[in-house]
Amino acid sequence: MAEPDAIVIGSGPNGLSAAIVLAQAGWKVTVFEAQPTIGGGCRSAELTLPGFVHDVCSAVHATAAASPFLKTLPLAQYGVQWIDPPFAIGHPFDDGTAAVVERSVEKTAAGLGRDRDAYRRVFGGLVDEWPKIGSSVLGPLRWPEHPLALAAFGLRAFRSAEGFAKGTFSDDRTRALFGATAAHGLVPLRHLLTAGFGLVLGTMAHVVGWVIPRGGAQTLTDALVAHLRSLGGEVVANHPVRSLDELPPARAILCDVSPGPFLKIAGDRLPASFRQRLGRYRYGMGVFKVDWALDAPIPWRAAACADASTVHVCGSLADLMRAEDDAWAGAAPERPFVLLVQPSMFDSSRAPNGKHTAWAYCHVPAGSTVDMLPRIEAQIERFAPGFRERVLARSVMPPAVVEAHNANYVGGDIGSGIFDLSQAFTRPTWRTYSTPVRGLYMCSAATPPGVGVHGMCGYFAAQRALADLHA
Numbered sequence: 001m002a003e004p005d006a007i008v009i010g011s012g013p014n015g016l017s018a019a020i021v022l023a024q025a026g027w028k029v030t031v032f033e034a035q036p037t038i039g040g041g042c043r044s045a046e047l048t049l050p051g052f053v054h055d056v057c058s059a060v061h062a063t064a065a066a067s068p069f070l071k072t073l074p075l076a077q078y079g080v081q082w083i084d085p086p087f088a089i090g091h092p093f094d095d096g097t098a099a100v101v102e103r104s105v106e107k108t109a110a111g112l113g114r115d116r117d118a119y120r121r122v123f124g125g126l127v128d129e130w131p132k133i134g135s136s137v138l139g140p141l142r143w144p145e146h147p148l149a150l151a152a153f154g155l156r157a158f159r160s161a162e163g164f165a166k167g168t169f170s171d172d173r174t175r176a177l178f179g180a181t182a183a184h185g186l187v188p189l190r191h192l193l194t195a196g197f198g199l200v201l202g203t204m205a206h207v208v209g210w211v212i213p214r215g216g217a218q219t220l221t222d223a224l225v226a227h228l229r230s231l232g233g234e235v236v237a238n239h240p241v242r243s244l245d246e247l248p249p250a251r252a253i254l255c256d257v258s259p260g261p262f263l264k265i266a267g268d269r270l271p272a273s274f275r276q277r278l279g280r281y282r283y284g285m286g287v288f289k290v291d292w293a294l295d296a297p298i299p300w301r302a303a304a305c306a307d308a309s310t311v312h313v314c315g316s317l318a319d320l321m322r323a324e325d326d327a328w329a330g331a332a333p334e335r336p337f338v339l340l341v342q343p344s345m346f347d348s349s350r351a352p353n354g355k356h357t358a359w360a361y362c363h364v365p366a367g368s369t370v371d372m373l374p375r376i377e378a379q380i381e382r383f384a385p386g387f388r389e390r391v392l393a394r395s396v397m398p399p400a401v402v403e404a405h406n407a408n409y410v411g412g413d414i415g416s417g418i419f420d421l422s423q424a425f426t427r428p429t430w431r432t433y434s435t436p437v438r439g440l441y442m443c444s445a446a447t448p449p450g451v452g453v454h455g456m457c458g459y460f461a462a463q464r465a466l467a468d469l470h471a
């Protein structure tokens with residue numbers, strides 16, 4: 001193997017994006033991936049039965065569709081096709097009805113009764129402002145091109161999701177719909193900044209859709225790898241890097257690795273003060289994930305849920321907040337908030353004829369060993385009686401298995417670290433992508449802008465490396 005200019009450790013979307021940016025600049029790049037398959041949090045596999053294609057981690061790719069960097073790549077040429085289901089979100093309630101979010105703000109608002117105008121004001125306004133604020137939201141802290149628009153957004157985003165929902169909407173159904181969207185951020189809804197998740201993800205539902213790639217998440221990774229290879233880069237799977245000392249010489253090393261595992265492989269190169277700072281980085285709640293092979297669609301009592309890519313299974317805002325507060329406080333929730341995706345409803349390539357797949361997870365205390373399968377299935381039965389009878393096979397991933405699949409998710413924390421006030425903007429330290437060691441960078445979702453398949457952490461880390469080292 002010829003000596004590379006840069007080595008990227010980890011082939012998640014951020015690692016591959018970083019590698020592509022460097023390869024575009026003419027650098028020779030090698031990516032080393034610990035796992036036998038490439039893609040980190042963006043992979044698919046037959047986890048249950050032959051012919052059932054499940055997403056091992058990410059399933060819904062609004063952040064990829066909205067990514068300023070990924071948008072510049074010829075992904076369609078490599079086979080990426082976005083499917084935009086009729087509804088981005090279905091949120092069923094105990095009375096058999098559901099609230100839904102669809103691409104159109106107007107149509108979504110029309111289904112929200114007395115919150116119609118409030119929803120239109122909030123999300124109609126954000127959709128209009130998105131071209132001004134989108135790239136700031138999906139990037140590190142820097143002077144914005146549109147400071148006034150960003151400040152107006154920031155004032156709302158800074159609030160707790162609970163405060164925002166109760167202050168803005170009057171119907172508990174709309175509050176629950178917003179709260180569940182905000183709860184994707186893996187921080188309880190009483191905390192400041194959680195409104196930001198609800199606003200950003202809610203706006204993306206209208207701007208780009210909560211899209212899913214035809215064929216599964218792996219198709220996105222495969223396209224990134226194909227593009228990287230076309231630029232001369234290479235990816236080596238099944239190659240865990242245990243220490244930086246194992247690597248061939250290179251001008252730059254970019255680690256798509258969160259601070260916990262980063263310290264293990266690079267700690268001896270770092271000054272003690274930086275090691276300590278990284279050691280104080282906080283991981284949050286874990287997830288307990290389940291994939292199902294089904295012999296028929298999920299029998300939602302609220303029919304609209306069948307047309308939603310994502311279904312938020314939790315009921316009222318109070319139920320949702322109880323579940324999230326419990327998991328945060330260290331108790332496995334009795335009635336968890338279940339985030340469920342049903343890709344085969346919109347993509348027949350995901351399951352044999354007439355059969356279906358479903359993917360779901362709930363938040364649990366970090367590293368929890370409680371078996372959440374019965375509680376997750378009970379929650380789905382609550383809104384889709386008869387669900388269990390349709391199950392052909394299951395694959396279960398408790399937090400320890402999530403971490404075993406990907407060292408970045410310490411304790412099963414799929415956010416690669418808590419996104420709260422102290423870690424949102426300067427993650428994992430105020431240096432963000434840089435370290436005190438020349439040529440050594442971090443580029444995982446533990447750097448800005450954080451969780452999600454968008455590649456922007458990799459993009460910005462690689463830009464930093466080019467700026468530092470190219471001169």
Ligand SMILES: Cc1cc2nc3c(=O)[nH]c(=O)nc-3n(C[C@H](O)[C@H](O)[C@H](O)COP(=O)(O)OP(=O)(O)OC[C@H]3O[C@@H](n4cnc5c(N)ncnc54)[C@H](O)[C@@H]3O)c2cc1C
Pocket residue numbers: 009010011012013014015016032033034035038039040041042056057058059060061062063064239240241242256257261265287289361402405406407408409414415443444445446450451452453454457
């Ligand atoms: C269950 C689950 C559901 C999710 N759902 C969604 C979703 O629907 N939509 C969404 O946008 N996001 C979702 N996410 C989050 C998303 O997957 C991540 O935010 C994203 O993948 C982060 O990308 P990354 O490149 O930073 O790191 P990762 O994708 O985590 O990749 C890091 C890679 O580095 C490798 N690695 C680590 N240490 C080493 C080492 N020492 N040597 C070599 N390789 C190493 C790992 O094996 C891994 O392949 C989900 C995640 C999980 C786990």
